[in-house]
Amino acid sequence: MKRFGVFILLLAFLAGCTNFNRGVEEFSGTNEDNDNISNVSNRLDREDTQEWTMDSQNPNFLPLDRRDNVSDQSDINKARQVIEETGTYRAGQVWINGDDMWVTAYKKGMMTESEKVDASSKLRKQLLKALPRYHIEVKVQEDRT
Structure with a gap:
C-alpha cells in the first residue's frame, strides 16, 4: 500500500x-x-x-544617472557668484547633497570666533535669498594666502 x-x-x-x-x-x-x-x-x-x-x-536606492546634475552645477555656480559679489569673501568649496548645501567662504585677515559666526550668518542670509530651496550651512574661515 x-x-x-x-x-x-x-x-x-x-x-x-x-x-x-x-x-x-x-x-x-x-x-x-x-x-x-x-x-x-x-x-x-x-x-x-x-x-x-x-x-x-527600489525607492531607497540612490539614482546613479543624476538627471539633475546640470541644475546642481548651476546652483553651485550661483552660490559662488553670490559669495564673490559681496567683495569681502572668496568662495571655497560648495557641496550639494539633496536639499542640503555646504558652503565654505574665506575672508582676508584675522577674525575672532564671534566675527566668524556673524559673517557666516550674514552670508547665509544672502545665499538663502538667492537659493531658497536649500538648507544652507556656511563656514567662514580666515584666508591666509
Whole structure:
C-alpha cells in the first residue's frame, strides 16, 4: 500500500510537469482567429516593455544617472557668484547633497570666533535669498594666502 501511494504521487507529479504544447499554440498565434475573435498573446512588443533601472525598482536606492546634475552645477555656480559679489569673501568649496548645501567662504585677515559666526550668518542670509530651496550651512574661515 505504501508503494502504491508513492507511485500515485510520482504519477501526479509527472503529469503536472508535462507540457502538451497546448499553451504555445493557444497564446503565440495572431491576435485574431478566423472568426475575428481576439485572443490573448503572451508575446511582448518592444514598445510595450519598460526599461527598469535599479533606482526605479527600489525607492531607497540612490539614482546613479543624476538627471539633475546640470541644475546642481548651476546652483553651485550661483552660490559662488553670490559669495564673490559681496567683495569681502572668496568662495571655497560648495557641496550639494539633496536639499542640503555646504558652503565654505574665506575672508582676508584675522577674525575672532564671534566675527566668524556673524559673517557666516550674514552670508547665509544672502545665499538663502538667492537659493531658497536649500538648507544652507556656511563656514567662514580666515584666508591666509
